[in-house]
Amino acid sequence: MRIPCPLCGTRDRREFYYYGSEDYLKRPSDQGMVEDLDNHLFLRDNPAGVMRDVWYHEAGCGAWMVVTRNTISHEVLGSELVAKQKEA
């Protein structure tokens, strides 16, 4: 499995640190309920099939990206920068 970095191109998986489901990016408000934090921290998406998850190009350009891939076939379908998502 190789990960397509939007800045560096397709790179070895070992250059990336894995953060799990993109739920990681959807942090609830600090004023929110305990249930919201529980959902955010622990009860994340865990699909068997197409998944969007967060990878950090630790040993490369340092970019954060959301990768779309299939957890059953390990097929990688695309990636986009987290920064770009936030702008949109």
Place this chain on the structure above:
Amino acid sequence: MRYSGLKVITEGLFGNKGWGPAWRNPTPKAEYDAIIIGGGGHGLSTAYYLAKNHGLTNIAVLEKGYLGSGNIGRNTTIVRANYYMPGNSEFYSHSLKLWEGLEAELNYNVMHSQRGQLILAHSDGQRDTLARRGNAMINQGDDAELWTLDQVKDFAPYLDFAQTRFPIYGGLMHKRGGTARHDAVAWGYARGADRRGVDLIQNCEVTGIDIENGVVRGVQTTRGAIRAKKVGMVVAGRSSQVAAMAGMRLPIESHVLQAFVTEGLKPIIDSVISFGMGHFYISQSDKGGLVFGGDLDFYSSYAARGNLPMVEHVMEAAMTLMPMIGRAKVLRSWGGIMDMTPDGSPVIDKTHVEGLFVDAGWNYGGFKAAPASGWCMAHLMATGESHEVARRFRLDRFRSGHVIDEEATGSQHNLH
């Protein structure tokens, strides 16, 4: 049919014509007192102990494939009780005691071999941590010995003691630890449950869980609807998907863990050895193959096969620990799907639905837990109360903060 040495001899004399199937192949009834979803090690042992300890025999195990087709047949077969944290310590201690009587209990040879498990220390700090863990094990009533470097050298002279990167300082020996034949555990429990009247239904996938007014009523399956007063979800590898049928989200990320076996070799490694620095563990099967594994691939996966970077990492760890292994040829590798919880400890608990129970989140330690997991899940399903050695395996412990962080690496996803 009861198995015995005499039976083997008489069958051998008369052409082995008297052996029957080890279990029936029943068609599902319309209703059961209890249903276990998942015919793996934990599901089968849950059914067995429900029948044996609690007298419930009108029960069924529903398995979407064949019995023992999941992680019970895909692991590195290590059995041990060397946990530190309260919650884990008493549970695995109970499990090891069940292992020690398992063959007599099941009348089935699970080839449980208490050949000892040695964890190596590679720094003063690591040795102190092992000493502390050993004390916790002794306090729990289990065995532990803190070994010096010379003791390790006597025991396993083939380790690389000359290297400077990860020098060996000593180790923690757990003599009651060891291995077992993994498939036989599933088969033994299956046969035992079947003999007590449990229906083991294979090729029967659960497609829905029927819930009315917050009470479970039964399940929908590929072989029709089946009613039940109690349903237990024991489906490591697909826990999130089955729980979703009951409208639940579980604190689980599914990851792939790889394992490897070499060609058969003459006896060389006569215990289980864990390399403290590289997350590498190795034993030798009775057939002669070196069975070893390492860490997760570290990305969500349901593929039951891993990628090459972790293969390389495990081989490097093996070569660092025992350079002689470089001469052995790897025969096969495989991957299993691990239910990873944020703190690395499992869940055996009720759910928000009355009559629906969950046994999940076994991370990479489910094999040795199979007897006690079934024992405690059966207790929970029969009595409605958590068993005393499993009462900390709560589903809501992450929200409440009562985590059991055995590795001390933190209690969030992606750290274990």
